[in-house]
Amino acid sequence: MAMIRSEVERRNAGKDLAYLRTELEQRADSQQADTREVAGALRIKASDVEAKIREYDGLKSSHVPTLEAESLDGLGELLVKGRISRGWSQADLAKVLEMEPQQVQRYERNDWQPVPLVIVGKMATWHTRGGPQVYILLWASVSPKVVRRKLSPAMLSTIAIA
Numbered sequence: 001m002a003m004i005r006s007e008v009e010r011r012n013a014g015k016d017l018a019y020l021r022t023e024l025e026q027r028a029d030s031q032q033a034d035t036r037e038v039a040g041a042l043r044i045k046a047s048d049v050e051a052k053i054r055e056y057d058g059l060k061s062s063h064v065p066t067l068e069a070e071s072l073d074g075l076g077e078l079l080v081k082g083r084i085s086r087g088w089s090q091a092d093l094a095k096v097l098e099m100e101p102q103q104v105q106r107y108e109r110n111d112w113q114p115v116p117l118v119i120v121g122k123m124a125t126w127h128t129r130g131g132p133q134v135y136i137l138l139w140a141s142v143s144p145k146v147v148r149r150k151l152s153p154a155m156l157s158t159i160a161i162a
Contacts, residue, residue: 004056005080005108013053020046059084067123075119076110082123083108097122 004010020042027039059081067078083093083104090108094101097119107115 003077003080004052005084010053010056013049013056017046017049017053020049056084060087073110073114075115076108079104079115079119079123080108 004013024039024042024046027035027042030036030039062085067081068074079093083090086092088096090104091101094104097104107119
């Protein structure tokens with residue numbers, strides 16, 4: 001299961017979790033080996049869904065001051081986390097980034113093209129729009145030279161390369 005990106009996905013994850021728990025209860029007293037194996041798989045799936053729900057609820061309930069991406073491929077998820085922690089819809093984010101909401105959807109899913117570093121730089125300066133400072137950590141797989149070339153000094157002040 002991918003990261004929960006919206007309230008609709010959150011509600012669906014809650015329904016999925018309820019279903020998994022019901023299935024687990026029905027198999028709780030079984031002594032058959034194959035039923036125990038299925039129950040084990042259901043527990044793993046339920047645990048995964050619970051973790052995704054906790055992550056989404058945590059982002060939704062409080063601002064996250066530091067966002068981390070281990071590679072450029074993780075920038076879409078970083079965009080989602082920043083948006084959710086601000087309480088913004090994709091349309092809100094699109095307005096801030098001066099682009100169409102469909103482009104935000106594409107960036108968040110990383111299924112059309114990767115998120116450009118300039119967008120990450122804009123993300124890093126969201127605090128100028130009334131929110132708290134956001135620091136973004138990019139791991140060593142991102143070349144510091146590339147980052148410095150693509151972003152303004154103001155943007156660079158909020159991005160750390162570990």
